[in-house]
Amino acid sequence: MVLMLITVGIWRKMEGKAPIKLSGKTVGATLLGVFGALLLGVGMCLSMVFAQMIMGIVVGIIGIVVLLMLIPLLKGLHD
Numbered sequence: 001m002v003l004m005l006i007t008v009g010i011w012r013k014m015e016g017k018a019p020i021k022l023s024g025k026t027v028g029a030t031l032l033g034v035f036g037a038l039l040l041g042v043g044m045c046l047s048m049v050f051a052q053m054i055m056g057i058v059v060g061i062i063g064i065v066v067l068l069m070l071i072p073l074l075k076g077l078h079d
Contacts, residue, residue: 029073032066039063
């Protein structure tokens with residue numbers, strides 16, 4: 001993962017693009033996306049591997065809701 005980040009930084013410098021700026025919103029959105037994907041995966045594992053269907057569905061739906069929260073966070077709410 002660290003090598004990938006270094007590669008992206010070098011590639012952007014070679015292309016003459018501005019470096020990636022890390023803001024609190026970017027870090028928060030990334031953490032929220034990772035958390036939502038993990039919840040969705042745990043829900044799938046609970047329902048398919050461990051035969052706990054109800055708990056897996058509940059955890060999976062919570063993961064989907066967390067991932068859906070990313071849309072207004074990143075795009076914003078427009079009238």
